[in-house]
Amino acid sequence: MAATKGNIEPKKKTPAAKDEIVIHAKGLKKSFGDKEVLKNITFDLKRGENMVVLGKSGQGKSVTIQCVVGMLKPDGGDLEVFGEGVTQMSDEELKQLRIKIGFLFQSGALYDSMTVRENLEFPLTRVLKLKDQAEIDKKVEEVLDNVGLLDAIDKMPSDLSGGMRKRVGLARTLIVNPEIMLYDEPTTGLDPITSREISELILHMQQKYKTSSIIITHDLECARITADRIVVMNDGEYIAEGSWKELQKSDNELVKSFFIETT
Numbered sequence: 573m574a575a576t577k578g579n580i581e582p583k584k585k586t587p588a589a590k591d592e593i594v595i596h597a598k599g600l601k602k603s604f605g606d607k608e609v610l611k612n613i614t615f616d617l618k619r620g621e622n623m624v625v626l627g628k629s630g631q632g633k634s635v636t637i638q639c640v641v642g643m644l645k646p647d648g649g650d651l652e653v654f655g656e657g658v659t660q661m662s663d664e665e666l667k668q669l670r671i672k673i674g675f676l677f678q679s680g681a682l683y684d685s686m687t688v689r690e691n692l693e694f695p696l697t698r699v700l701k702l703k704d705q706a707e708i709d710k711k712v713e714e715v716l717d718n719v720g721l722l723d724a725i726d727k728m729p730s731d732l733s734g735g736m737r738k739r740v741g742l743a744r745t746l747i748v749n750p751e752i753m754l755y756d757e758p759t760t761g762l763d764p765i766t767s768r769e770i771s772e773l774i775l776h777m778q779q780k781y782k783t784s785s786i787i788i789t790h791d792l793e794c795a796r797i798t799a800d801r802i803v804v805m806n807d808g809e810y811i812a813e814g815s816w817k818e819l820q821k822s823d824n825e826l827v828k829s830f831f832i833e834t835t
C-alpha cells in the first residue's frame with residue numbers, strides 16, 4: 573500500500589449541494605372513489621431550487637403536495653423526502669418531517685384574535701418549544717423585517733390588507749427555518765401588483781432562507797418570477813417541463829394555451 577504522507581484520510585466525496593434531491597416522486601397515483609386524480613406524477617426537487625407546478629384548477633396540484641407532507645397517502649408510486657419514504661412513516665416521524673417543511677396554504681389563515689407578533693410567536697413556542705423571550709423577540713423581528721412588515725408587529729390581522737396578511741403568513745411559515753417550502757396558490761385573490769410583490773418576495777426568501785420550494789400556481793406571472801423550472805400539470809400528469817423561455821416556445825397546445833390566455 574502506498575502511504576501518502578500526512579494525508580491518510582481518504583477524501584470524502586461530497587456531492588455538489590445543488591444536485592442533492594430533497595423530494596423524489598415516481599409514478600404517484602391517487603384516486604378518490606372512482607375518480608383518478610393523480611395518474612402518474614414523477615419529479616425530483618433539488619436542494620435550493622424553486623419548482624413551479626403550473627396547471628388549471630382541479631388537476632391534482634394540491635393533492636400532490638398534500639401527499640408530500642403525508643396528509644394524503646398515495647395509492648401507488650414512490651415518494652421520498654430527504655431520502656426517506658413518506659408513506660411508511662409513523663405519526664411521530666411525520667411530525668418531525670413536517671417541522672422541516674413549511675406549508676403555505678391557499679387560505680394562509682392567521683389567527684384573527686392574535687396580533688401579528690403573537691401569530692409569529694406561536695410556531696416558535698409550540699413547534700420549536702422555545703422559552704427564551706429575548707430569542708423569540710429577535711426571531712419575530714428578524715422575519716418580519718425580511719418580509720418588510722416590521723411596522724405591523726402589534727397590529728391585528730383584520731387591520732392588514734390581503735397582501736400584508738400573505739406576508740405575515742409567509743413569515744409565520746419561514747420563522748421555523750423550514751428546509752422545504754410548499755406554496756399552494758400564493759397569489760390567488762390578490763390584485764396584479766400585490767401578486768407580483770408576493771412572487772418577488774417568494775424569490776427573495778428562497779435566496780435568504782436557502783429553501784427548496786414547490787410553488788403551485790395557475791398564475792403565469794408568478795411562475796415567471798419565481799421558477800427555476802416549471803412543470804405543467806394536466807389531468808393528473810405532468811405534460812411538459814422546462815424554463816419559462818423553453819415553455820414559451822412549446823408546441824404543446826395545452827402549454828401554449830397558458831401563454832396565450834395571459835399574454
Ligand SMILES: Nc1ncnc2c1ncn2[C@@H]1O[C@H](COP(=O)(O)OP(=O)(O)O)[C@@H](O)[C@H]1O
Pocket residue numbers: 604609627628629630631632633634635636
Ligand atoms: N380529500 C379529498 N377527497 C375527495 N376528493 C378530493 C380530495 N381532495 C381533492 N379532491 C379532488 O381531487 C381533484 C383535484 O383536486 P386539487 O388537487 O385540489 O386540484 P388543484 O389542481 O386545483 O389543486 C378535484 O376533483 C378534487 O375535488
Ligand SMILES: [Mg+2]
Pocket residue numbers: 630633634635756757
Ligand atoms: Mg389547489
